[in-house]
Amino acid sequence: MLDVSQAIAAPAHDTVGPISRHDYRPPAWLVPDTRLVFALDAAATRVTATLSVTRNGEHGEPLRLHGAGQEPLAVRVDGVAVNDWRIEGEQLVVPLTGATHSVETEVVIAPERNTQLMGLYASGGNLCTQCEAEGFRRITYFPDRPDVLSRYRVRLEADKVRYPVLLANGDPVDAGDMPGESGGRHWAEWDDPFPKPSYLFALVAGDLAVNRGTFTTASGRTVALGIWVRATDIEKTHHALHALKLSMAWDERVYGREYDLDVFNVVAVDDFNFGAMENKGLNIFNSRYILADPDTATDYDYDGIAAVVAHEYFHNWSGNRITCRDWFQLSLKEGFTVYRDQGFSADQGSAAVKRIEDVRGLRAAQFPEDAGPLAHPVRPESYLEISNFYTATIYNKGAELIRMIATILGPQGFRAGTDLYFDRFDGTAATCEDFVACMEDASGRDLAQFRLWYSQAGTPRVAASLAHEAGEGRATLRLAQHVPGTPGQPDKQPMVLPLKIKLFGGETGRALGEEQLVLLDQAASTIVFDGITERPVLSINRGFSAPVIIESDRSAAELGFLSAHDDDPFARYEAMQQLMLDTLVAAVIEGDGDHAAVVTAVANTLADRALDPAFVAEAVLLPSESFVGDQLALVDPDAIHRAREALRRDLGMRLADQWRDAYEQAPTGPYVYSPAAKGHRRLRSVALSYIAASGAADAATIAFRQFEAADNMTDRQGALNTLANGYADEREAALDIFYNRYAGNGLVIDKWFQTQALSSRDDTGRLVAELARHPDFTLANPNRARSLIGAYGANQRAFNAADGSGYRFLADQLIALDKLNPQTAAKLLPPLGRWRRFDEKRSALMRAELQRIVATPGLSRDLFEQASKSLA
Numbered sequence: 001m002l003d004v005s006q007a008i009a010a011p012a013h014d015t016v017g018p019i020s021r022h023d024y025r026p027p028a029w030l031v032p033d034t035r036l037v038f039a040l041d042a043a044a045t046r047v048t049a050t051l052s053v054t055r056n057g058e059h060g061e062p063l064r065l066h067g068a069g070q071e072p073l074a075v076r077v078d079g080v081a082v083n084d085w086r087i088e089g090e091q092l093v094v095p096l097t098g099a100t101h102s103v104e105t106e107v108v109i110a111p112e113r114n115t116q117l118m119g120l121y122a123s124g125g126n127l128c129t130q131c132e133a134e135g136f137r138r139i140t141y142f143p144d145r146p147d148v149l150s151r152y153r154v155r156l157e158a159d160k161v162r163y164p165v166l167l168a169n170g171d172p173v174d175a176g177d178m179p180g181e182s183g184g185r186h187w188a189e190w191d192d193p194f195p196k197p198s199y200l201f202a203l204v205a206g207d208l209a210v211n212r213g214t215f216t217t218a219s220g221r222t223v224a225l226g227i228w229v230r231a232t233d234i235e236k237t238h239h240a241l242h243a244l245k246l247s248m249a250w251d252e253r254v255y256g257r258e259y260d261l262d263v264f265n266v267v268a269v270d271d272f273n274f275g276a277m278e279n280k281g282l283n284i285f286n287s288r289y290i291l292a293d294p295d296t297a298t299d300y301d302y303d304g305i306a307a308v309v310a311h312e313y314f315h316n317w318s319g320n321r322i323t324c325r326d327w328f329q330l331s332l333k334e335g336f337t338v339y340r341d342q343g344f345s346a347d348q349g350s351a352a353v354k355r356i357e358d359v360r361g362l363r364a365a366q367f368p369e370d371a372g373p374l375a376h377p378v379r380p381e382s383y384l385e386i387s388n389f390y391t392a393t394i395y396n397k398g399a400e401l402i403r404m405i406a407t408i409l410g411p412q413g414f415r416a417g418t419d420l421y422f423d424r425f426d427g428t429a430a431t432c433e434d435f436v437a438c439m440e441d442a443s444g445r446d447l448a449q450f451r452l453w454y455s456q457a458g459t460p461r462v463a464a465s466l467a468h469e470a471g472e473g474r475a476t477l478r479l480a481q482h483v484p485g486t487p488g489q490p491d492k493q494p495m496v497l498p499l500k501i502k503l504f505g506g507e508t509g510r511a512l513g514e515e516q517l518v519l520l521d522q523a524a525s526t527i528v529f530d531g532i533t534e535r536p537v538l539s540i541n542r543g544f545s546a547p548v549i550i551e552s553d554r555s556a557a558e559l560g561f562l563s564a565h566d567d568d569p570f571a572r573y574e575a576m577q578q579l580m581l582d583t584l585v586a587a588v589i590e591g592d593g594d595h596a597a598v599v600t601a602v603a604n605t606l607a608d609r610a611l612d613p614a615f616v617a618e619a620v621l622l623p624s625e626s627f628v629g630d631q632l633a634l635v636d637p638d639a640i641h642r643a644r645e646a647l648r649r650d651l652g653m654r655l656a657d658q659w660r661d662a663y664e665q666a667p668t669g670p671y672v673y674s675p676a677a678k679g680h681r682r683l684r685s686v687a688l689s690y691i692a693a694s695g696a697a698d699a700a701t702i703a704f705r706q707f708e709a710a711d712n713m714t715d716r717q718g719a720l721n722t723l724a725n726g727y728a729d730e731r732e733a734a735l736d737i738f739y740n741r742y743a744g745n746g747l748v749i750d751k752w753f754q755t756q757a758l759s760s761r762d763d764t765g766r767l768v769a770e771l772a773r774h775p776d777f778t779l780a781n782p783n784r785a786r787s788l789i790g791a792y793g794a795n796q797r798a799f800n801a802a803d804g805s806g807y808r809f810l811a812d813q814l815i816a817l818d819k820l821n822p823q824t825a826a827k828l829l830p831p832l833g834r835w836r837r838f839d840e841k842r843s844a845l846m847r848a849e850l851q852r853i854v855a856t857p858g859l860s861r862d863l864f865e866q867a868s869k870s871l872a
Contacts, residue, residue: 020382021328027148028061029096030054032195034150036140040158040205042112042122046073049140050104051150053096063103065092065141066134069119070107072141078102092141105141114138115780115820123271124230126206127163128284130277133327133386136198146324147429149195156203160186163205165228169196169280171262192280194260195427197323202279204228204267211237215248217258223248227290228267236291239673240266243306247313250344255418257317266290266309270746273782273823274390275308278315285312288747288783294671294712296748299678301713306348311341317422325429327386331378331454332432334390335398339406342399349675352569353614359544359570362400363627366392367549370459371630373833373870375486379432379454384865387823393457400547401453405436407498407517407545408450409443416442449521450496457486460495462520464552466503466538475503475532480524481548487872496521500542502568505534506558509565512536517545537561539575542568556582556597563601563619564608573619576601580647584628587643588636595650602651606658614679616662617686622648625796635837637800641760645693652694659694663687663702671712678714685718692722700728707734717751725760749776750787757791764798765805772813779817782824789813793831800838804845807832811849814863815856822860829853829863833870847871 035050047070053063068090075085075094078101085094094103114121119138120129129139137144156166157178166175170192178185209231215223225244227237244266251257266283268290276285289308292301318340319333346354369375369392376389378398383389406414417439425434432454440447463480479499483492497520503512512532518525529536537558541550554562559582562575580598587593602620605611611619625644629635652659666684667677688706692699700723707719707730720738723731735752742748753776757768771777771788779785789810793799799806810832817825832853835846853859853867 018382018384019386021326021380024326024328027056027143027145028059029063029143030056031143031148031150034142034152035154036152037155038157038203040127040156040163042127043110044108045111045120045127046106046108047140048104048106049142050102051142053101053103055096055099063094063096063101064088064143065094065105066090066137066144067092067107067141069114069138070109070140073106073108074104075106076104079104090137107140109139116823117271117273117782117821118823120203121271123269124206125162126204126208126269127158128204128206128267128269129202129279130273130284131201131279132199132274132277133390134199136201139201142198144198146197146199146326149197149323149427149429151195152192152201154190154192154203155187156190156205157185157187158205160184162207165204165206165208165210167202167204167228167265167267167282168192169200169202169282170194171281192261194280194321196280196320197429200279200320200323202277202282202284204269204282204284207231208267209234211241213241213245215245215259215264217248218252219258221262223259223261224263226263226265228265229287229290233268233287233291236293236296237268239292239302240290240305240309243309244313246306246348247310247344250310250347251314251317251340254343255317255340255415255422257314257422259316260321264313266312270783271781273821276312278312278319280316280320283312285309286783288750291747294673296713296742296745298714298717299673299681302673303345303349303678307341307345310344311337314340314344321427322422322425323429325431327383327389328379328381329431330389331394331398331401332430332435334395335378335400336402336435338395338399339402349678350612350614352573353612353618353679355543355570356573356615356618358396358399362392362396362547363630364624366396366547367459368626368630368834369393369830370397370457370486371484372830373487373836373872374830374866375457377455377457377489381455381488385822385826385861387862388826388865390827397547404453404496404498404546405439405447405450407500408447408496408519409439409445413443413445414439447496449494452493452495456483456492456495457489458483458492460497460546460548462497462499462541462546462548462550464538464540464550466536466553468532468536470533470535473531473533475529475536477501477527477529477538478524479518479520479527481520482523487869494521494523497546497548499540499548500545500568501527502539502542502571503529503532503536504539504562504565506537506561507534509561511567515542515568539566539568539571541574542566542571544570544574554578560597560601560604564604569615573615576605576619577623581623581628581631584623584640584643584647585631587646588628588632588639591639593643593647595647595654598647599651599654603655603658606655606662612679613665613683614675617679617683620651620690621686622651626794629796629837632837634839635796635800635834636839637797638802641797645760648690648693649695652690652692652696655690656694656696659687659690663691671714681712681714681718684715685721688718688722689725692726700726700730704730704734707737713748713751717755721755721758724755724758727761743776746781746783750783753777753784753787754791757788758795760795760797764792764795765801765809768792768798769805769809772809779813779820782821785813785817785821785824785828789817790828793828799831800842802842804842804849807845807849811853815853818856818860818863819858822862825860826862826866829866829870833866835870 033052037048039046112122118135154168166188168190173189175188208228211227213225268287272286421438502515559579566572666680710716835843
């Protein structure tokens, strides 16, 4: 039992064993109604919970309530104090005899000492909550599992001066001053009529200002909207409020989903482990995904805010009205909702660029996860700590599964399936199997084999070879799939792969027929195309219709041809990227490379004025050093860096005039956030980076001039990024100016740390170590930890310094961070887990640091699970 004067600590990693999906049992007790009363105080909050409990089935089990970090004060059953309750591990056990009871508990918790940021905690003088996945048990005793749905009535009591705003889930009921407390304490009551699991509970108490708006639903109801922030930040909330209204209208139009409460509130906090949380009617956001104005937020930030606002709003149906039966079904809500927010974002701007961004993110985070020691299926089989499964596999690969289903069924079939899913499971806790069954029932399609995507880990590899028999007027495409073994799954069955395919004439550039959807559901298959008299060029996996790795025998000439002629924007981009990858891999292996094909392809793309500048900017970017490393059996970070820098330099020098032309073409004038303006700014920054890569004598001058003249953060940071990679005197001047201008603005100072941690300079490791001692660096804030430590771990060359200094630095930081915030620490560990991909010396150094982490006394379950699996 923990004294409230002590910090809430994570339990030792050996106190709870693995939890298996196959051990699922329905809850022994249901909780139809929950009444909560909070006497709020940062140092000691008293929570009184009254649960109406109902025995679920015929059994004699006692009531078991989860709890962690609180001090129990009293337990009452049906209004009578009882003494026969006991604590077993992290459970309060209460013997009960009847079928229904009212069980009341009183506990006290210490929000200001809660550094884990799970449960009720303090942030910036306010109190707020984060309960997903298992944070509610840190607030009060409760059957804290997603399949226990309850209706919540909440009363908040607090100091009126310190906490003038009191918010909770649902709709407001009443508010007033406490009797005899005029000007002292006040109260507010909230009621949520929709049953929800405990992880969706939320409250906020603080001194906040609100940007109000309204939305009229399709049925004519008026919903009151509110974005709550510090008063000084109110002008930075307009974009988020606008995005919320767009999201509500889009969900009605595309999915037929209407909002169901009278109010929808969003609160921004500075200290948050995640991006945001979809609590019913009261979303709590990391301030990074709410606050924006042109001076402090980039176009990328604006896009991210709109996407995350949409994501959390869409959860109202895909996550709240229908929730997960257990945490193994996490992708049921997250994968589906990511797919929905991707569709929303694609409709707001360039669908092609959005698809490129989504696939780049998948390849950067999820493909390495699938290929490493932490690989797991979209529906995992077991876990030690559930917070470790908030991964790119669950979210991003999960979204790709939904996209494949939509591709297979077509727009009408998929909409019929989602309508059936929302109707059939509204108000319940469902499974991934339930979702797929709705798709089958609505469309008549058999998706039995497709279900393997939920149970098999790993990224399928597809070998594609196209042969042409000119005399017969026939082309033959041979496809073969293979899913590499992953931990615990050495042997895999063939998957269902929806591959969009089209042929183009290599001489004329014309399409040789329409696009075809090929469902590859066997280990190998052959497709014959008749009437092909011209040499064909293969365009495959168009739109990235399946999350696979294509291994084709297409030549550099064919890839260059597709980069100029393919009528699918993603396939055009993909051809360019594959051409660049092949060139870089050859350079790494052979020590030199022929850049001619890439230079020609990039030149053609830059010269095509019919293309969207945003697309051009994405197409001419070289693959990241990490992605190049993913193509190699053994990663040589120094050789990869040399090869990539050589190609960048060659492109910069040989296309110097085109880069300067692209740079100058960007329109001038006041900042406008629009698809066209974003594209021009993006291309301008890319062009500037190539001008600098060429070694041009005036590159630093051009960048510094842009930095000083910029009226927006996109142009300012674009210039700063270029300067930060170099050694010119302007670098230090720009970094100092940037820091002094934004001192005190945490979100922008995060950019300052991140820019330096991602630098390609030779001394980045030393600079990062110095930044870790900077007065503004703290491990207590997740954003700040990610901006330096996370960014450094993503800097392949700097992090993988041959002397192991990067590995020691990361391990030191994670061990320290684990004592404060295990979730954030665990999420920053994966770079160390890739030791098998590196040379013997680096591998040994990485393993030593992982072993040091695992051997640390008192290590959290979160970090222990990630580190031990990485070693296994």
